[in-house]
Amino acid sequence: MSIVITAFEKSPDGGMGLARDTRVRWALEEAGRPYDVRLVSFQAMKEPAHLAAHPFGQIPTYEEDGLCLFESGAIVFHIAQRHGGLLPGDSHARARAVTWMFAALSTVEPPILDLSIARFQEGDKPWAAERMPLVAGRIRQRLDMLSRHLGDAEWLDGAFSAGDLMMVSVLLRARPSGILDGFPNLAAYVARGEARPAYQRAFAAQRAINAP
Template structure:
């Protein structure tokens, strides 16, 4: 027992890197609707901090009533944004690259492996994720609309062209490179848009890769801390509701 908290003493691997005194600050939402909980993109730098043992603090803003000043920090009002001392970074890809520069665990220093990781990082954000964003529109946000029903088959076919090369790579490799990097954090996070889809299930190596990512203690701590913020902030009252 830890005499200070009267709770079972936690091993290092179970201690989250969330620390109000940390130098790195990650902006996240204080609350989001159920369907988005566990999927908001601050999860990506949180996960990276947990993998690397980099302490971070969180700054929570309202998604329903975004403060006007936040658009000076993040032009689209999205999360995450990250501060590290005087540096300011937005876009989850840029936050991952920033954290990668701080930790060889996240991004190899060897030039060839570093180039490989950065190539896969951009592949996650610009080759794999874009059609998955549209898949979210088709199957979730616009699920009831006629165009969405008509669009689904060709979109699924296109997504398969994006998954096949990943499947080929992951059939012989646990991670995209020799060990987990920011590219895997980005790719697993993007692929989670297919968590409940046959598209992922039919690519068994890629499916196993996503499960392997989600089973990481660092991922578990990151998602627990995102969800903990939501639990502390009840759903806001809707005006006129």
């Protein structure tokens, strides 16, 4: 059965790989699954046809064999559960890998998203400059704890898993701000993720569409 995902017709990041289709592409590449991409314009994302697939009018979505999913976390988990290479076989290790997926999305990504909101939705407000250090501080607080946990380990819990795929994807979004560089072990962890051939293929595929 063929897999179809959706992605931005033109990603706002100009091909830096920070849109959420990249993490789904990465998971599909790790799993060795071919896929097709349907590009969606910002206007089409808010129209009934796309809202039927994604109630919040975002990308990515995932279609396969009559199943239609949204939310990058759910899609990556679905891929990981059905194919090898992204979740350990041992049930305890598997539950811990899923924990790291949720930690990436629920604990680490929200303060990083707040930085985007502060920049792009509130960047012209009178409080923008004074508020920025508070927003950055909340990211640093989380990255500091993640950095202490990771220490000099290669991955978060033994072998590379969907938990690492999601955490690296989320941390990449903090890199343009320079905040990631303040945590050398996390920067190296992200670089290990990026060095994986599957990530390289996913990055190149989105870049071919989005690069200026």
